[in-house]
Amino acid sequence: MSAVLSGRGLRHAYGATPVLDDVDLALEPGEVVALLGPSGSGKSTLLHLLAGLLRPDGGQVWLAGERLDTLSERRRSDLRLRRMGFVFQLGDLVPELTIAENVELPLRLTGVRATAARARALAMLDRLGVADHAHKRVSEVSGGQAQRGAVARALVHRPPVVLADEPTGSLDTTTGELVLEALVDAAAAQGTAVLLVTHELRVASWADRDVLLRDGRVVGGAGARAVAGTTAVGA
Numbered sequence: 577m578s579a580v581l582s583g584r585g586l587r588h589a590y591g592a593t594p595v596l597d598d599v600d601l602a603l604e605p606g607e608v609v610a611l612l613g614p615s616g617s618g619k620s621t622l623l624h625l626l627a628g629l630l631r632p633d634g635g636q637v638w639l640a641g642e643r644l645d646t647l648s649e650r651r652r653s654d655l656r657l658r659r660m661g662f663v664f665q666l667g668d669l670v671p672e673l674t675i676a677e678n679v680e681l682p683l684r685l686t687g688v689r690a691t692a693a694r695a696r697a698l699a700m701l702d703r704l705g706v707a708d709h710a711h712k713r714v715s716e717v718s719g720g721q722a723q724r725g726a727v728a729r730a731l732v733h734r735p736p737v738v739l740a741d742e743p744t745g746s747l748d749t750t751t752g753e754l755v756l757e758a759l760v761d762a763a764a765a766q767g768t769a770v771l772l773v774t775h776e777l778r779v780a781s782w783a784d785r786d787v788l789l790r791d792g793r794v795v796g797g798a799g800a801r802a803v804a805g806t807t808a809v810g811a
């Protein structure tokens with residue numbers, strides 16, 4: 577099967593500080609991949625490159641058959657809106673809007689009518705256990721409630737790719753499992769490819785496979801979780 581999202585030979589530095597050096601990562605439709613690695617190893621940077629939010633210094637990003645990294649900003653945004661859901665590590669819901677309005681955004685921006693968008697947003701929020709907070713503004717909910725709103729927004733338009741940067745980071749075990757179930761169900765039911773950043777082996781155990789970011793490179797396959805367990809996670 578061919579990858580729906582791939583990064584090939586990706587390099588990135590912030591000024592003189594290299595972070596990623598020749599990273600290859602490909603996601604097949606329907607697979608859930610955990611991205612592990614110590615704090616500061618470049619996990620968020622890699623997600624931003626794969627989402628076209630940051631341009632690599634070298635290498636290529638392909639999303640749904642199109643080369644993303646060389647597109648104009650406008651076309652990158654458009655492709656991202658249609659093909660991707662993104663959960664930021666620090667959350668980025670629009671503070672002036674309610675949680676429900678935030679979740680409706682990707683639907684409204686792609687032409688779904690208001691009533692249908694509202695119904696789909698509320699159904700997704702209900703699944704994640706935050707329907708009761710749907711009509712509050714972002715500033716009026718807890719960090720974990722906002723985080724579930726961000727996950728709902730990434731999933732609501734059923735994109736072929738979801739990139740989630742520690743989507744359970746502010747959640748207790750039970751609400752974290754609601755989020756993981758929603759991500760894994762999207763993969764199983766819709767063939768969504770999910771890349772999930774986490775520090776926790778308990779969270780990584782929901783994935784089909786793991787990749788580990790270490791010394792600017794991705795180490796994959798069997799053993800990544802074992803290596804992460806002994807040296808990287810929690811570092």
Ligand SMILES: Nc1ncnc2c1ncn2[C@@H]1O[C@H](COP(=O)(O)OP(=O)(O)OP(=O)(O)O)[C@@H](O)[C@H]1O
Nearest residue numbers: 590591595613614615616617618619620621622665
């Ligand atoms: N905008 C930036 N300018 C300069 N350096 C940055 C910038 N963003 C990140 N860095 C640095 O790049 C490295 C990788 O950061 P990144 O956020 O990708 O790590 P991470 O693996 O996501 O870490 P964490 O697990 O703590 O979220 C870190 O050393 C960080 O300090």
Ligand SMILES: [Mg+2]
Nearest residue numbers: 619620665741
């Ligand atoms: Mg990060």
